[in-house]
Amino acid sequence: MTTNTEKTNRGNTNSKSTAGMTVLVTGATGRVGRRVVESAEAAGLTVRAASRHGAVRFDWADRSTWADALRGADAAHLAYLPDVGAPGAAEAVGAFARLAVELGVGxxxxxxxxGEHQAHATEQAVRESGARWTVVRASWFAQNLSEGPLLEEMRGGELVFPAGEVLEPFIDTRDIGDVVVAALTGGDRFADRILDITGPRLLSFRQAVAEVSAAAGREITYAPVSAREYGAALQEFGVPVEEAEFLVGMFETNLDGRNAMLSAGVREVLGREPRDFADFAAEQADAGTWKS
Ligand SMILES: NC(=O)c1ccc[n+]([C@@H]2O[C@H](COP(=O)([O-])OP(=O)(O)OC[C@H]3O[C@@H](n4cnc5c(N)ncnc54)[C@H](OP(=O)(O)O)[C@@H]3O)[C@@H](O)[C@H]2O)c1
Known part of the structure; x- marks a missing residue:
């Protein structure tokens, strides 16, 4: 398990170039951030785990929290919430990245x-910040089905989602954590690059839910709806109109089949195959994640 406290590593067996490196991880308690923290600690880095409620307080919406989170770090992993392509993301991430450079976080x-064209301005803002950068473009997370807002429906036995029968190369967020840390510790190797990373297998959401259902030993079904219907339901549940409309636009583009192909990114960066969805499903089923 990880902690939210900054830890100084002792007995670190890491290479000279990364030994003692302090990395600020934003979104550190999230589906990806937790795994970045775990991978970074396993690699012997000193981790500063930041979020609104974490030990290191950091809020994208409150710029007064930014400098203290950054000061003294050597590197930072940025995860913008609510979404990397959301309105305002490019401005906030760009300002944060420039501040990072000013404070010596290079x-x-x-x-x-x-496949999210809405995220390109955010990527560009980081690329123009003056830092050495790596953009990690990930496909849909397997852990979207085991953590976060979709888990309740999965436990309830039916996932209603606007993904039709599109094929998606679900990625395990542990692989994203490993890729991020490999990029941060890899010197020039992955600097100033966009890494396109996916899982090893294309699955429709219906197939993914069926694999979860089989692993969990109980019936869980998939009910596709249109993005518009989904957006209306989100608003009924209190999601602000602007955010719901952004999500509708994102689902309509991202889930239209443009991502229905595998990439070799994980293999190139980590020198091994990405984790398979079946392993994720089996592990989470064993842990009781989808018990009703
Ligand atoms: N879902 C996907 O399949 C997918 C695919 C590719 C890329 N992405 C990108 O992944 C990112 C989301 O990552 P995730 O799924 O790991 O997140 P997540 O599981 O939703 O967790 C959100 C994390 O961010 C923190 N957070 C929330 N609001 C914040 C704010 N205003 N300021 C600072 N921290 C905040 C949360 O902790 P606190 O509550 O303590 O703040 C938590 O640590 C987004 O940028 C999204 O665009 C998602």
Missing amino acids: RLTLLSAR
């Missing part, structure tokens, strides 16, 4: 989304 990774 190495940045940005978690971005594969």
Whole structure:
């Protein structure tokens, strides 16, 4: 398990270039951030785990929290919430990245989304910040089905989602964590590059839910709806209109089949195959994640 406290590593067996490196991880308690923290600690880095409620307080919406989170770090991993392509993301991430450079934090990774044209301005803002950067463009997370807002529906036995029968190369967020840390510790190798990373297998959401259902030993079904219907439901549940409309636009583009192909990114960066969805499903089923 990880902690939210900054830790100084002792007995670190890491290479000279990364030994003692302090990395600020934003979104550190999230589906990806937790795994970045775990991978960074396993690599012997000193981790500063930041979020609104974390030990290191950091809020994208409150610029007064930014400098203290950055000061003294060597590198930072950026995950913008609510979404890397959301309105205002490019401005906030750009300002944060420039502040990072000013404060001597010269190495940045940005978690971005594969096939999301709305995220390109955010990526560009990091690329123009003056830092050495790596943009990690990830496909849909396997952990979207085991953590966060979709988990309740999965436990309830039916996932209603606007993904039709599109094929998606679900990625395990542990692989994203490993890729981010490899980029941060890899010297020039992955600097100033966009890394396109996916899982090893294309699955429709219906197939993914069926694999979860089989692993969990209980019936869980998938009910596709249109993005518009989904957006209307989100608003009924209290999601602000602007955010719901952004999500509708994102689902309509991202889930139209443009991402229905595998990439070799994980293999190139980590020198091994990405984790398979079946392993994720089996592990989470064993842990009781989808018990009703
Ligand atoms: N879902 C996907 O399949 C997918 C695919 C590719 C890329 N992405 C990108 O991944 C990112 C989301 O990552 P995730 O799924 O790991 O997140 P997540 O599981 O939703 O967790 C959100 C994390 O960010 C923190 N947070 C929330 N609001 C914040 C704010 N205003 N300021 C600072 N921290 C805040 C949360 O902690 P606190 O509550 O303590 O602040 C938490 O640590 C987004 O940028 C999204 O565009 C998602």
